[in-house]
Amino acid sequence: MAKAAIDAGCRFYAGYPITPSSEIAADMSHLLPRVGGVFIQMEDEIASMGAVIGASLAGLKAMTATSGPGFSLKLENIGFACMAEVPCVIVNVMRGGPSTGLPTLPSQGDVMQARWGTHGDHSIIALAPSNLTETYWETVRAFNLAEEYRAPVILLLDEILGHMSERVELPDPSELEIFNRVAPQVPPEAYLPYATSGSHVPPMANFFTGYRYHVTGLTHDLTGFPTEDPEITEALMRRLDAKITDNLNGIIKYEETHLEDADIAIVAYGSVARSARVAVEQAREEGMKVGVFRPVTLWPFPGKQVAHLASHVKGLLVPEMNLGQIVGEVERVAGSTPVVPLNQANGQPIPPSGILTALRYMERK
Amino acid sequence: MSRPTKIENIRRECPLQPCTNFSAEEASCTAAPWDNRRVDYPDYLRNDKMPTQWCSGCGAGLVMKALIRAVNELQWDKNKVAIVSGIGCSGRMSSYLDFNTLHTPHGRTLPFATGLKLAKPDAHVIIVTGDGDALAIGGNHFLHACRRNIDSTLIIINNFIYGLTGGQFSPTTPVGSYAETSPDGSLEPTFDTVNVAIAAGATYVARSAVSNPRHVTEMIKGGLAHSGMSVVEALSNCHINFGRRNVSGKPEELIAWISRQTVSHDIARYMDEEQLKGRVVVGVLHHVETRPEYVANYYEKAAAIRN
Ligand SMILES: Cc1ncc(C[n+]2csc(CCOP(=O)(O)OP(=O)(O)O)c2C)c(N)n1
Ligand code: SF4
Numbered sequence: 105m106a107k108a109a110i111d112a113g114c115r116f117y118a119g120y121p122i123t124p125s126s127e128i129a130a131d132m133s134h135l136l137p138r139v140g141g142v143f144i145q146m147e148d149e150i151a152s153m154g155a156v157i158g159a160s161l162a163g164l165k166a167m168t169a170t171s172g173p174g175f176s177l178k179l180e181n182i183g184f185a186c187m188a189e190v191p192c193v194i195v196n197v198m199r200g201g202p203s204t205g206l207p208t209l210p211s212q213g214d215v216m217q218a219r220w221g222t223h224g225d226h227s228i229i230a231l232a233p234s235n236l237t238e239t240y241w242e243t244v245r246a247f248n249l250a251e252e253y254r255a256p257v258i259l260l261l262d263e264i265l266g267h268m269s270e271r272v273e274l275p276d277p278s279e280l281e282i283f284n285r286v287a288p289q290v291p292p293e294a295y296l297p298y299a300t301s302g303s304h305v306p307p308m309a310n311f312f313t314g315y316r317y318h319v320t321g322l323t324h325d326l327t328g329f330p331t332e333d334p335e336i337t338e339a340l341m342r343r344l345d346a347k348i349t350d351n352l353n354g355i356i357k358y359e360e361t362h363l364e365d366a367d368i369a370i371v372a373y374g375s376v377a378r379s380a381r382v383a384v385e386q387a388r389e390e391g392m393k394v395g396v397f398r399p400v401t402l403w404p405f406p407g408k409q410v411a412h413l414a415s416h417v418k419g420l421l422v423p424e425m426n427l428g429q430i431v432g433e434v435e436r437v438a439g440s441t442p443v444v445p446l447n448q449a450n451g452q453p454i455p456p457s458g459i460l461t462a463l464r465y466m467e468r469k
Numbered sequence: 470m471s472r473p474t475k476i477e478n479i480r481r482e483c484p485l486q487p488c489t490n491f492s493a494e495e496a497s498c499t500a501a502p503w504d505n506r507r508v509d510y511p512d513y514l515r516n517d518k519m520p521t522q523w524c525s526g527c528g529a530g531l532v533m534k535a536l537i538r539a540v541n542e543l544q545w546d547k548n549k550v551a552i553v554s555g556i557g558c559s560g561r562m563s564s565y566l567d568f569n570t571l572h573t574p575h576g577r578t579l580p581f582a583t584g585l586k587l588a589k590p591d592a593h594v595i596i597v598t599g600d601g602d603a604l605a606i607g608g609n610h611f612l613h614a615c616r617r618n619i620d621s622t623l624i625i626i627n628n629f630i631y632g633l634t635g636g637q638f639s640p641t642t643p644v645g646s647y648a649e650t651s652p653d654g655s656l657e658p659t660f661d662t663v664n665v666a667i668a669a670g671a672t673y674v675a676r677s678a679v680s681n682p683r684h685v686t687e688m689i690k691g692g693l694a695h696s697g698m699s700v701v702e703a704l705s706n707c708h709i710n711f712g713r714r715n716v717s718g719k720p721e722e723l724i725a726w727i728s729r730q731t732v733s734h735d736i737a738r739y740m741d742e743e744q745l746k747g748r749v750v751v752g753v754l755h756h757v758e759t760r761p762e763y764v765a766n767y768y769e770k771a772a773a774i775r776n
């Protein structure tokens with residue numbers, strides 16, 4: 105992950121140690137000074153997130169990594185990044201919660217927190233890779249999306265991925281497609297920091313480049329200064345939402361396995377999707393027609409794709425290492441197709457056998 | 470050391486009454502020689518944002534003027550200066566000044582400033598906060614920013630109250646004072662901001678008061694010129710939310726109340742404990758160049774690793 109971040113152009117990391125994300129910080133503390141970047145260990149997660157935003161405003165691609173309790177603290181400033189449109193990447197290696205919870209055991213309990221954790225209406229991008237190679241690619245993509253949409257991008261890993269070792273094949277960094285924030289094409293006098301044309305994303309001037317403008321967490325107008333004007337506020341809120349929700353094709357990514365002829369589809373993400381795939385192989389040996397739909401982009405949720413899927417199958421199974429979070433999104437679009445949740449929140453991975461049992465039960469019904 | 474001094478006599482000799490900068494040693498004002506360089510204020514202001522939203526007579530305006538004068542004297546390139554402010558009346562300052570300005574969430578100025586400075590080491594980062602912003606919600610960041618000694622200047626506008634939210638007591642509200650949330654007088658002991666900053670590791674620590682704007686300018690200028698973490702506490706008047714409940718709702722009377730408490734560092738060192746009771750010492754209270762500055766240190770070490 106650290107390598108992916110560096111390859112994607114990340115040159116700033118600020119963090120506060122927390123299991124199980126500390127390895128990322130350790131790697132970054134080694135790598136960053138060697139590529140001319142900056143690593144800093146801050147006094148807490150609030151500060152880490154603040155420093156990341158500051159560094160990004162000054163022009164560096166910046167990231168932080170944390171886990172449950174630390175993610176809770178970062179959310180205040182993640183909201184700032186949403187509002188002021190500051191690109192940055194936040195890794196949350198999910199562990200059991202609430203509170204200190206299960207520090208060393210996996211969970212998928214922060215899916216809804218990633219979506220709605222910071223206060224107020226906002227859209228968010230969150231990605232959930234399910235193996236190490238994909239973690240590399242999704243990390244690169246996270247930086248690209250952050251720069252392209254001027255938004256915080258959250259990488260949701262679970263503790264299993266956080267501590268997994270498997271063979272990965274990494275690309276030559278020089279062949280990566282890298283997106284950098286769009287700089288303003290106008291001179292400073294003509295720069296309106298939050299004006300858009302053609303897309304919902306305003307060009308971004310870095311601090312100290314001659315564009316002396318104002319960045320605030322308050323609701324602001326096109327000049328960046330605070331306003332409470334209802335029309336301007338509504339327009340800003342709509343645009344911030346639309347820059348994500350009008351660009352679903354550019355953001356949403358998913359993987360379909362054995363869905364062509366499936367009667368039952370499993371919707372699973374992160375490490376649970378690995379169990380799901382094993383379960384599907386076994387189920388198919390038993391003659392069941394099942395497949396897996398795996399959202400890689402969790403937010404915005406690929407609702408259209410799941411709706412389409414729901415109209416072609418007899419049932420949807422949604423296994424999650426929590427008490428049911430993404431299942432709500434599935435139910436929302438499933439229409440009359442039955443949705444079966446399979447939940448476990450005890451810090452243990454959901455084994456393929458558990459999923460297989462659920463599949464057999466659904467098959468009998 | 471204890472030369473018998475009649476402070477009141479020395480004070481009376483000063484032509485700049487009310488003044489707190491009188492040096493007993495040199496028998497002259499510590500703020501002198503005063504640089505009368507002309508300041509083109511509109512050049513530093515976002516003039517379309519004038520008049521400010523501050524109540525008329527608010528000390529925050531005096532601090533802003535002092536800050537402009539200090540930057541002007543150093544002739545800094547505006548493009549290289551960032552003002553980072555928090556939430557509060559004091560936090561509004563960032564929107565009025567024509568620099569790179571960043572208005573962070575309440576209490577979070579220093580982390581954001583840390584990111585800016587680390588990313589652009591040659592930038593000048595100035596942080597403007599309130600007493601609540603810097604010392605309550607931002608207290609932990611305050612300690613660690615001082616400890617790291619990152620080259621930046623933190624100006625704490627200490628108006629003894631949470632001004633913006635209507636006058637709740639803050640970590641600097643004097644014991645016994647009335648506030649919206651201490652209707653029977655505040656119980657809480659106060660922070661000694663300056664000593665906290667020194668103990669935490671800041672390398673330039675000064676205190677001033679808006680009763681003497683020239684002195685505020687000097688203290689800020691010293692902080693800006695210093696390479697390392699500078700903390701300037703500016704005692705200021707919130708006559709609306711602190712003054713009306715306690716001393717006076719008139720700005721000049723509250724400023725006089727502040728002025729009466731202040732005593733110059735140069736005079737204070739000849740005063741004993743009894744004489745210093747109830748007085749607040751102003752001046753440069755700590756200035757060392759011995760600790761490494763964090764950002765330069767980081768880049769040097771990183772370059773050494775690469776080579
Ligand atoms: C997280 C958070 N908590 C509370 C507030 C409400 N709030 C805004 S300003 C402020 C206090 C301001 O006091 P101070 O920092 O002393 O600044 P002043 O207004 O006195 O200049 C508070 C509590 C907030 N904006 N954010
Ligand atoms: S409320 Fe107090 S601090 Fe705020 S602008 Fe008015 S006088 Fe100044």
Ligand SMILES: [Mg+2]
Binds near residue numbers: 600601627628
């Ligand atoms: Mg205050």
